Amino acid sequence: MTLRAQPNASHFVDGFYIEDAAGSPIPVLYPATGQEIARLHEATPAILEQAVASGMRAQRDWAARSGTERGRVLRRAAEIMRARNRELSELETLDTGKPLQETLVADAASGADALEYFGGIAAALTGEHIPLGGDFAYTVREPLGVCAGIGAWNYPIQIASWKAAPALACGNAMIFKPSETTPLSALKLAEILMEAGAPAGLFNVVQGTGSVGAALAGDERIAKISLTGSVPTGRKVYAAAADGLKHVTMELGGKSPLIVFDDADVENAISGAILGNFYSSGQICSNGTRVFVQRSIKEKFLTRLTERLAGVVMGDPMDETVNFGPLVSETQLEKVLSYVKTGQDEGARLITGGNRTGREGWFMEPTVFADVTDGMTIAREEIFGPVMTVLDFDDEDEVIERANDTEFGLAAAVFTADLGRAHRVIGKLQAGTTWINTYNLTPVEMPFGGVKKSGVGRENGWAAIEHYSQMKSVYVALGKTEAPY
Ligand code: NDP
Numbered sequence: 001m002t003l004r005a006q007p008n009a010s011h012f013v014d015g016f017y018i019e020d021a022a023g024s025p026i027p028v029l030y031p032a033t034g035q036e037i038a039r040l041h042e043a044t045p046a047i048l049e050q051a052v053a054s055g056m057r058a059q060r061d062w063a064a065r066s067g068t069e070r071g072r073v074l075r076r077a078a079e080i081m082r083a084r085n086r087e088l089s090e091l092e093t094l095d096t097g098k099p100l101q102e103t104l105v106a107d108a109a110s111g112a113d114a115l116e117y118f119g120g121i122a123a124a125l126t127g128e129h130i131p132l133g134g135d136f137a138y139t140v141r142e143p144l145g146v147c148a149g150i151g152a153w154n155y156p157i158q159i160a161s162w163k164a165a166p167a168l169a170c171g172n173a174m175i176f177k178p179s180e181t182t183p184l185s186a187l188k189l190a191e192i193l194m195e196a197g198a199p200a201g202l203f204n205v206v207q208g209t210g211s212v213g214a215a216l217a218g219d220e221r222i223a224k225i226s227l228t229g230s231v232p233t234g235r236k237v238y239a240a241a242a243d244g245l246k247h248v249t250m251e252l253g254g255k256s257p258l259i260v261f262d263d264a265d266v267e268n269a270i271s272g273a274i275l276g277n278f279y280s281s282g283q284i285c286s287n288g289t290r291v292f293v294q295r296s297i298k299e300k301f302l303t304r305l306t307e308r309l310a311g312v313v314m315g316d317p318m319d320e321t322v323n324f325g326p327l328v329s330e331t332q333l334e335k336v337l338s339y340v341k342t343g344q345d346e347g348a349r350l351i352t353g354g355n356r357t358g359r360e361g362w363f364m365e366p367t368v369f370a371d372v373t374d375g376m377t378i379a380r381e382e383i384f385g386p387v388m389t390v391l392d393f394d395d396e397d398e399v400i401e402r403a404n405d406t407e408f409g410l411a412a413a414v415f416t417a418d419l420g421r422a423h424r425v426i427g428k429l430q431a432g433t434t435w436i437n438t439y440n441l442t443p444v445e446m447p448f449g450g451v452k453k454s455g456v457g458r459e460n461g462w463a464a465i466e467h468y469s470q471m472k473s474v475y476v477a478l479g480k481t482e483a484p485y
Pocket of ligand 1: 150151152153154155177178179180181208209210211212213214215217227228229230231232233234236237250251252253254284285286382384410450454455
């Protein structure tokens with residue numbers, strides 16, 4: 001079957017699809033077959049110039065509108081997105097290889113939630129009145145200007161929407177650069193925002209590799225950079241932003257602990273560990289890839305986990321009964337398989353999986369290692385694939401110390417029937433996003449982000465507003481100003 005997902009052109013700038021064939025070609029491959037489904041071009045300096053200039057123009061118009069009007073556009077965009085959910089989900093599946101069973105509920109759907117939530121908040125973005133005993137002051141919440149969003153390849157339309165929705169609600173414009181691996185769905189968000197009534201240029205999409213992201217980060221007309229990506233990229237983008245004293249949000253990698261105490265509902269903990277390691281074939285930043293299981297229930301946990309993994313249905317991601325897709329690219333597959341080999345070389349016990357499958361495309365089996373120790377490479381580095389490492393522990397203090405012994409701090413979870421313990425342990429874990437007796441639920445109402453090297457700032461929730469706006473203070477004198485001379 002020939003699959004095509006060729007957009008009208010590579011970029012969406014100033015309200016239109018535009019092309020500049022002088023940019024290097026970007027082939028887009030369907031991860032389930034390796035087949036080319038589209039061919040785009042990297043943004044040239046001329047395209048970037050148009051994007052920034054139209055973004056600046058649109059931002060002035062947009063910021064002058066009332067919050068109610070801005071919110072109405074975002075909420076209309078949410079409705080359009082929901083109405084087009086199937087088409088957008090199919091596109092996301094072609095772009096990422098994630099099963100349609102997932103994309104139908106997790107990708108454009110969560111993007112629509114963000115547009116609706118921040119659309120609801122836009123009209124309520126007020127400042128405060130500060131009485132000063134006669135004189136008074138007030139604050140005005142102002143937009144930052146033109147913001148740049150740079151995305152990873154695992155949740156393309158969700159990442160674009162999570163960045164665009166709060167940015168636009170606050171009166172900013174955004175230029176978004178998707179990952180070159182998954183460039184297609186952000187263009188649809190741009191189309192949808194235009195259809196919903198956003199001014200041309202308010203949300204521009206430019207394609208390209210890291211160099212296009214770097215050009216945005218280095219452009220002095222850009223007020224803020226929001227990156228979703230790896231720690232090494234985060235370091236570079238943060239440095240470029242520091243040079244221009246720009247605002248940043250950094251959503252970076254993780255190696256999060258998922259702790260299962262012996263009083264936990266084991267089936268529920270296994271559900272959490274499955275979601276937190278194998279959903280999206282393990283390509284989720286917040287995954288709980290270090291599964292600490294209290295020693296007395298370890299073998300039971302491993303036996304039931306292995307039994308439940310028999311429920312994996314691998315196959316054509318477009319088939320809605322399939323629940324496990326390929327990795328996003330051959331490079332990523334090779335990287336993950338090399339971690340499996342390292343795990344075996346370093347003495348971890350391979351419980352299940354570990355192999356590339358015989359299918360075409362970039363499929364590998366869900367993989368579980370047990371008897372993993374803290375110093376092993378697979379317990380320290382982010383793998384970003386379907387590889388769960390199970391570590392044993394004996395008591396609470398020990399597991400907290402070991403869970404925190406990482407440079408990352410994106411997420412963490414505790415499974416236990418003892419709620420006192422749950423809160424006590426969560427209170428001591430160094431992580432920005434945590435769960436008790438569940439995993440990886442990220443509703444838009446809840447702030448999401450990391451501490452330590454996992455990031456700076458928060459997406460979602462009211463917290464995101466703080467990262468896309470700035471306060472102006474206004475002192476109002478009611479009397480004469482006294483001066484000493
Ligand atoms: P990368 O860090 O490789 O890339 C992220 C984005 O940054 C891509 O669009 C990339 O472009 C771009 N980029 C690369 N170099 C630069 C640069 N010097 N300046 C500006 N932009 C640049 O991450 P991946 O795409 O491989 O995604 C996987 C990583 O993302 C994992 O570490 C994962 O943990 C993290 N992630 C974090 C999330 C979070 O919310 N905390 C969520 C999802 C993923 P291109 O790749 O096109 O060259």
